[in-house]
Amino acid sequence: MSWSHPYLLYLLPLALLPWVSRNTEKQIVWESLLPHDTVSTVMGYTLRVMASIVIAALIMAVAEPHIPEHTVQRSGQGAEVIILLDRSRSMDQPFARRHTYRLSTKMNFKESKRSVARYYLTEFVSSRPDDRFGYVFFSEQASGILPLTYSKETTLATIEAGGLGRGLTKTDISVALKKAGEMFDGEVYRGARIVLLISDGGQILSAEQEQRISQILQDNNLSLYWIYLRSVSGMTLDEMPGESVLWQGAPERHLHTFFKSLSVPYQAFEAGSLDEFAAAMKNIDQQHYQTLLVERKMPRESLADYFLWVAMVGLLLLTASQIYTWFGVSRAYRSTRH
Amino acid sequence: MRLSYPKRIFLTALVMLISLLMIMAALWLPPVDREIEVMDSLFVIDITDSMNVEDVSFGSETITRLDWAKEYTRQSILSMPCGSHAGLAIFSEARSLILMTPVEVCANYHDLMQMLSQFHPTMAWARSSEVSKALYTAIRQAKEITPQPTVVFLTDGHEAPPVHETLFPKFTDTPGEVPGVIVGIGGSDLVPIPKTNEFGEIEGYWEINEVMHKDVYASSRGDAAELNNNRPRTEHLSSQKKSHMETVSRRVGFEFISSPTSPQKLIKEMQKISDTRQQPVKYDLFVWLASIALILLLLVFLPYSLFTKQHE
Secondary structure, three states: OEEOOHHHHHHHHHHHHHHHOOOOOOOOOOHHHOOOOHHHHHHHHHHHHHHHHHHHHHHHHHOOEEEOOEEEEEEEEEOEEEEEEOOEHHHHOEOOEOOOOOOOOOOOOOOEHHHHHHHHHHHHHHOOOOOEEEEEEEOOOEEEEEEEEOOHHHHHHHHHHHOOOOOEOOOOHHHHHHHHHHOOOOOOOOOOEEEEEEEOOOOOOOHHHHHHHHHHHHHOOOEEEEEEEOOEOOOOOOOOOOOOHHHOOOHHHHHHHHHHHOOOOEEEEEEOOHHHHHHHHHHHHHHOOEEEEEEEEEOOEEOHHHHHHHHHHHHHHHHHHHHHHHHHHHHHHHHHHO | OOOOHHHHHHHHHHHHHHHHHHHHHHHHOOOEEEEEEEOEEEEEEEOOHHHHOEEEEEOOEEEEHHHHHHHHHHHHHHHOOEOEEEEEEEEEEOEEEEEEEEEEOOOOHHHHHHHHHHOOHHHOOOOOEOHHHHHHHHHHHHHOOOOOOEEEEEEOOOOEOOOOHHHOOOOOOOOOOOOEEEEEOOOOOOEEOEEEOOOOOEEEEOOHHHOOOOOHHHHOOHHHHHHHHOOOOOOOEEOOOHHHHHHHHHHHOOEEEEOOOOHHHHHHHHHHHOOOEEEEEEEOOHHHHHHHHHHHHHHHHOOHHHHHHHHO
């Protein structure tokens, strides 16, 4: 329990006032004239004690006692997800355009890959109450701008920011993956850990990079999901018989092959249309309801009401006795005047 | 003045009764709605190399411009009333990149600070620092956010490559449509700029022959070229470019404050120029009611007799 205004507690000695005050006493000539009555004496002390309690309780209530905001751990259903959203320039291109041999020159489409990714990510995050999200921003360097957090507001704000403005010219997936793994360094293992990569392209990694990424994913016990936003409809990550020769050896295929060789769980979702993207997100959503230790923020709880209750009950009795006294006194005075 | 005994008893009973009603009100009166003024802000922080210069003082220490910008942003966010929103963005090359759209400052303080602490020159995606263009993109992106935030642009104003006064990048939007403040950072003396390598480590300084000293576009224009050629070759050094930032801020309808000493200065400036929103907050009156009850009770029990007896 803590106090919002602890200095007010210095006023507590005021609770002794009822013991020095003689405001409600009648002056009499000689004290020995009073008949000795144990019940009255006890009553008098009781009323004073009660008055002290009421004053003390009020002072404490005004000092605002409360249990500060705190976190409790409980088990929930969900996962810890690091979002790697590709912010490269190519993500500004339209999602799932038809396969032509000409590149589009138009920019700022309504349905750019980035805005589609943002839309579904927002849905995904909002639909998972217990998950903890992190976000890695990467260009040529990666930084974990949003360390794992329970706050939906900041997660969504970061995802939304990812959809603003134009993309960056150079992005490096390898540093991003490495950073995503590092985000779990020093974290207690709470449950399923996911790296969610959303990109429209691949990258040919050096043997050293591959080794490092594979090591860090394995060390931190991560699962990898890749939502591959197909720029050209028809192309798949796995080679298909009779496909266009242009697609062979594409960087995304290299990356896919590397991911498949990893010892950690890996799944690729190839989204060629909005429906497929939605289905991929749904699939991940369903797979990851494992038990997870979650921290719940308990809001600050005010305890002032308890003190007010004490004060109220005490004062109710005091007031009642005082009113009763007043009735008695006024009747006595009236009768003497008659 | 002395009150008769029955009167004293009556008054005591009456005051106690009022006090009792106050406590009951404190217990059961529902919280009232109170309006507070909140604002939405977007902090854009310059993370270019010139921000690594250590020439600003913070307390008794001399720290880098970037550290100062981060600390100032932190203090400003802390000074905003709960219910206000703040977003974070970085600027490098010729554009601002928003990393978090405005979120409520009190509930998300921790996350805001976590993100702010990550701001580092290694996040830069290119090695130039075109302040005015970056400012324009910040304004354009701020317009896409609802409710539209007030832009706070923290920079030393160092343009690299330099721009010639007559060949300023055009600002195509309406000045003042998006309100904002430019916060100028840095000392007034020209000092060398640390150079960072790809890992963000400082590796020597930018040399005189490694940077452009004139606006390349101006060189091809007859009139400007001459002026351009006579410019001092000092672009590898950096100081707070106050006059440049003043010009830029006038162009976009922003306010300019140079090296403010307290966050209050920024907050006041922002309150003046931005459209503050009224946000109702629940306000519990119990403290006031309980205080009245307490004061009334103390009045009942104050030992008046100690003072009055002496006069008798």
